[in-house]
Amino acid sequence: MLPPNEKKTVMLTFDDGPGRALPRILEILHREEVKAAFFWQSRLLHHQRPWKEVIKAGHIIGSHSCKHRNLSRLSFQEQHSDLSRCKETIQKIIGQPINYFRPPFGQYNGDTLRAARELGMQVVMWRIASLDWELKADPPKIVDYVIDNLEDRAILLLHELPQTVEILPLLISQIKQAGYQFGLLD
DSSP states (O other), rough: OOOSSSSSSSEEEEEESSSSSSSHHHHHHHHTOOEEEEEEEEGGGGGGSSSHHHHHOOOEEOOOOOOOOOOOGSOOOOOHHHHHHHHHHHHHHHHSSOOOOOOOOOOOOHHHHHHHTTOOEEEEESSEEEETTTOTTTTTHHHHHHHHHHHHEEEEEEEEEEEHHHHHHHHHHHHTTTEEEEEEOO
């Protein structure tokens, strides 16, 4: 998913937005000169959210479904309908094509892949789940977990959460200190 590069590369991705933490995440990414991909639920996206700043800063916006349901439990038609509605809604608001999709909970099946393919979206999974949703009581453990599991070309799963905002500057700094650069999807 990440283009080949001579230097070790990782990619930051943020799920379950756009949410209240987005402006602070964007500030940190701007300050650290890091690009990321944001996988959004269309039900949370409206004209008042700072989606223009995401695009202007050169980040990627992808689909994360309409209602964050476990798609593998739905029929092909239900999955196709959900993915299509979500893609159309996001595209209508942001005025740009949506080329990437991340299944909620990382749960998918052959029908999910077929629906995404028919809609012209590439499915993007992750190599490292940060566990930011589980480690909210001890955010520094998020950084430790990610750093312990870093590998070249890893796609890192984060969420638009307060604890993620809290650790993001340190996480970026430690990833850089480990000899990695940040990349985007090809």
